[in-house]
Amino acid sequence: MAKPTATCRVNRRGAARWRERLHPWIYRSDVIEPPRADAGDVLVLDERGAPVGMALWSPSSTISLRMLTQDERAIDEAFWRERIGAALTYRARLAPRANAYRLVHGEGDGLPSLVVDRYDEWLVVQLLSAGLEAHRAAVVAALRALTGVRGILARNDVSVRDHERLPRSVELLYGSVPEEVEVRENDVAYLAAPWTGQKTGAFLDQRENRARAGELARGRALDCFSYHGSFALHLATGADEVTAVDSSADALERARENATRNGVAIANDEGVESRGTRGGRMRFVEANVFDFLRAQEAAGAVYDTIVLDPPAFAKRKDAVERALRGYKEINLRAMRLLSPGGYLLTFTCSHHVSEPAFRAMLDDAAADAGRPMRWIESRGQAADHPVILQIPESSYLKGAVLQAVE
Numbered sequence: 001m002a003k004p005t006a007t008c009r010v011n012r013r014g015a016a017r018w019r020e021r022l023h024p025w026i027y028r029s030d031v032i033e034p035p036r037a038d039a040g041d042v043l044v045l046d047e048r049g050a051p052v053g054m055a056l057w058s059p060s061s062t063i064s065l066r067m068l069t070q071d072e073r074a075i076d077e078a079f080w081r082e083r084i085g086a087a088l089t090y091r092a093r094l095a096p097r098a099n100a101y102r103l104v105h106g107e108g109d110g111l112p113s114l115v116v117d118r119y120d121e122w123l124v125v126q127l128l129s130a131g132l133e134a135h136r137a138a139v140v141a142a143l144r145a146l147t148g149v150r151g152i153l154a155r156n157d158v159s160v161r162d163h164e165r166l167p168r169s170v171e172l173l174y175g176s177v178p179e180e181v182e183v184r185e186n187d188v189a190y191l192a193a194p195w196t197g198q199k200t201g202a203f204l205d206q207r208e209n210r211a212r213a214g215e216l217a218r219g220r221a222l223d224c225f226s227y228h229g230s231f232a233l234h235l236a237t238g239a240d241e242v243t244a245v246d247s248s249a250d251a252l253e254r255a256r257e258n259a260t261r262n263g264v265a266i267a268n269d270e271g272v273e274s275r276g277t278r279g280g281r282m283r284f285v286e287a288n289v290f291d292f293l294r295a296q297e298a299a300g301a302v303y304d305t306i307v308l309d310p311p312a313f314a315k316r317k318d319a320v321e322r323a324l325r326g327y328k329e330i331n332l333r334a335m336r337l338l339s340p341g342g343y344l345l346t347f348t349c350s351h352h353v354s355e356p357a358f359r360a361m362l363d364d365a366a367a368d369a370g371r372p373m374r375w376i377e378s379r380g381q382a383a384d385h386p387v388i389l390q391i392p393e394s395s396y397l398k399g400a401v402l403q404a405v406e
Contacts, residue, residue: 006035006037006041006057007043007045008031008034008042008043008045008065009031009033009045009046009047010031010065011030012047014031015044015046015047015052018053018067021390022391023391024055024066025063025112026063027064038059039056039057039133040057040131040134040135041054041056042054051072052067053067053068054071055131056068056075056112056129059130060164061163061164062163066113068083077138080135080138080139080142081142084104084142084143085146086109087103087105087111087116090386091384094383096382097185098183099118099119099183100118100120100181100192101117102116103116103384105386105394107388107391108386108388112129113128113132114126114127114132114139115128116143117199117200119181119194119201119202120181120182121149121150122149122175124154124155125140125143125152125155126154126200130164133164150175151175152173152175153171154169154171154173155200155201156168157170170195177195179195180192180193181201186211189258190258198227204382205382205397206231206397208379208383209345209347209379209382210230210231212345212379216305216345217234217236218238219240219339219342220240220304221236221241221280221303221304222245222303222305223235223243223244223245224289224308224309224310224330225246225309225311226246226252226255226284227248228251229254229255229259230258231307232244232282232307236280236281238305239280240281241267241280241283242281242282243282243303244284245285245289245292252285252286255284264281266282289310290329293337296337302337303338303342306334307344307346308334308344308345310327310330310349311349313327313350313353314352315350320350320357327353327365328364328368331361332365332366332368335366335371336370338371340406341404341406343376344373344402344404345379345400346400347379347399351393351395351396353398355395355398359400372404372405373404374402376400376401379399380395380398381397385397
């Protein structure tokens with residue numbers, strides 16, 4: 001087996017982080033002798049010169065090393081085939097009821113800084129570190145060989161690449177990828193936009209939570225921060241009427257198109273705008289969700305099912321306190337709008353907001369709302385976005401199903 005030409009040395013704390021805690025990140029402050037090499041794979045040694053394992057090396061990043069192995073095996077195309085193949089095997093066992101799902105979830109699959117989402121016959125990838133970028137050709141070759149897809153698109157237009165001193169770009173890596181792909185999820189269909197949509201084209205991490213929303217939906221339903229309406233479409237399978245609220249007119253227009261695609265009737269303030277062939281009817285409201293909830297409370301509105309799926313209010317650690325105030329306000333007002341026995345499905349995708357902090361916020365919101373709320377269940381990201389116990393950063397989506405006590 002060929003030995004790597006580049007080595008680096010880390011202190012005791014850095015070595016222990018991987019050997020004892022199995023957390024793959026080693027920070028710049030723990031590197032005592034950096035590699036004399038460009039970004040790529042390196043052999044990591046401890047203070048005494050004993051091997052720690054192979055890692056991806058990012059010269060400009062605070063996370064200098066992302067550990068891959070605990071041995072000295074070559075990080076070649078065979079390695080990428082084996083590790084990506086294991087991720088695909090895990091997804092095959094999940095048997096998701098969808099043609100779009102995550103194939104590789106970075107650290108959750110032992111492939112730090114690599115994200116791969118499947119959209120039917122196409123893949124969208126994100127290469128989020130300089131060390132991984134150096135292996136782009138081998139990663140793409142492994143993906144092509146293992147999946148047989150028609151095209152691979154890189155959505156490398158994310159801010160995390162700035163910390164790696166990598167350019168942001170959207171780039172076709174293989175074949176062709178359409179502007180839109182129809183996603184079939186449970187009994188719902190919607191369009192994803194791989195080139196321009198949020199994340200890699202759609203919010204795949206909420207797939208299982210959308211199915212749960214459809215199971216619980218009844219009566220009048222409200223979907224806040226609706227975006228393209230994928231939660232609202234699931235709500236419409238069980239509710240009589242769904243109101244989808246978002247501040248973006250463009251997002252709501254896409255949600256309207258998705259409703260039509262699913263044969264859902266569309267209503268407005270004057271009545272039925274278009275008739276449907278299935279489920280309840282949907283209404284679309286362009287508004288700031290905070291303002292909308294205040295106005296609905298003042299009007300004495302009542303809903304039987306409410307979904308709160310806001311964007312990340314805390315993108316940095318120092319924003320958590322303010323974010324929790326925002327989460328509390330929308331949850332408090334949603335609780336006041338619930339009918340007796342009504343369900344609230346509420347989420348945060350801010351990974352800086354811990355699960356205990358999220359639950360404490362909900363406790364405070366329920367107390368201030370003056371509503372006894374029954375905790376039905378905790379929710380999180382879909383199983384194709386696996387969480388590793390030793391890597392808290394792999395858990396970012398927290399949620400809960402609550403019921404207003406009658």
